[in-house]
Amino acid sequence: MIASLQKVVGQSFLFLDEDTRIKYGHDETEDYNFPPSVVVKPGNTHEVSEIMKLANSYKIPVVPIGGQTGLSGGALSIYGGIGLSMERFNKIEIDEKNLQGIVEPAVITQVFREAAFEKGLFYPPDPSSQGSCTIGGNVAENAGGARALKYGVTKDYVLNLEVVLPSGEIIWTGANTLKNSTGYNLTQLMVGSEGTLGVITKIVMKLLPKNTYNILMMVPFFNAGQACEAVAEIFRAGIVPSALEFMERDAIDWTLKYVDGVSLDIKEEVEAHLLIEVDGNYPDMLFAEAEKIMGVLEQFKIDEILFADTEDQKNALWKMRRAVGEAVKSNSVYKEEDTVVPRYELPVLLAGIKAAGKKYGFHSVCYGHAGDGNLHVNIIKGDMSDENWSTEVPKGIREIFELTVSLKGTLSGEHGIGYVQKNYMDIAFNTTQLQLMKSIKNIFDPNNILNPGKVLPDNL
């Protein structure tokens, strides 16, 4: 098998040494490391196809690997096998005539956004990890980001995909058109499938003309629940901000210690902040929107609003917001849940999370894309015993997920299910629904070789 793989990718793109296997054995999920038995780095679609044919005939697991920033363990080689690093797929083509980008999966999200920007175009999805995650990983996870509430998530930009199926066959899933009512939607089936149905080798993305102005404000709240309440009220006043992010006090304090060059004077009684951005092409309209938002905020107990006047100030605030995840991770081992509810239910969700923490003895730090009801719940291990971490915390997580579903929300808004959330899927879906998903997986991958042990619960 190794000799055959070597023939496909060439000796210099196949790795068996321990260091490389460990390097490709983790993502950003907790402190897990599941090294693949061998790492290969194909250079084109044909090579991916040959690898899949070999893996299928030997019935060996293959795990597609992107930027390894995943937070649900999707890129972990939990059964060993072939770690399929896509890093050599890094070309970008911008089709200015059609406002489209033709991108290979290993292109770093920020690099693609900047390439579009240089041509006066805008690719809105902006995960906080945009400096290190890849477009392929974003498509596989249906990634979101701060701008999703106004502009949508990755799925809203994917028009067409080149995919290598587990059998090794190569297909295009749709057409490079803005609308398409032709047959079942294979493109959107592939988006968010977490590397379990096919290996994405090329992506056709829709682009928008870029906006020229924005206003960014940071609002301190004396009550975290009220910050959550304010989120829905802003939309009810007829404003759709381009970003609306929530950060609990600990998230900000830890991040300010973690990042250089950002300082904020925060009163002791402040419990949370909202970071609010409006964007568009006409400054007068933006000022009117900002004033309307301030009118809404008057109903709540807030401290003085900080307006970012310069590009540097804006960048500093965004740098701080994007670093929250890493700052939390630098403090302690943690589990990150990616709860999402209709936004009006956010205050109920936050209160429920805190109640679960009290009941099961854990501290949580919450932050996230509140504008689309997406709250990241970081459960901190700190000095909790290993026993409580493995027995009590999962009970608390189950209760939090049950609450999200009872509020008509679901388990993950953008990080996916992967390895760590799969055994909670019974909360969101009944057996009929899960069996349908399993049947889809079986049709694409009857030998269960592509990223096995992910998404679907173990007992299905």
Ligand SMILES: Cc1cc2nc3c(=O)[nH]c(=O)nc-3n(C[C@H](O)[C@H](O)[C@H](O)COP(=O)(O)OP(=O)(O)OC[C@H]3O[C@@H](n4cnc5c(N)ncnc54)[C@H](O)[C@@H]3O)c2cc1C
């Ligand atoms: C600090 C931090 C902040 C984050 N912020 C956000 C955020 O704001 N929004 C958000 O949505 N996510 C966020 N994430 C999560 C993560 O960055 C995203 O899930 C991202 O989409 C993962 O991309 P990746 O390239 O790192 O993929 P990986 O972690 O390498 O892989 C993720 C999944 O994609 C599959 N995959 C990768 N490439 C392919 C391919 N070519 N074909 C098929 N399957 C493939 C893998 O098998 C795996 O299942 C954050 C993560 C961190 C660490």
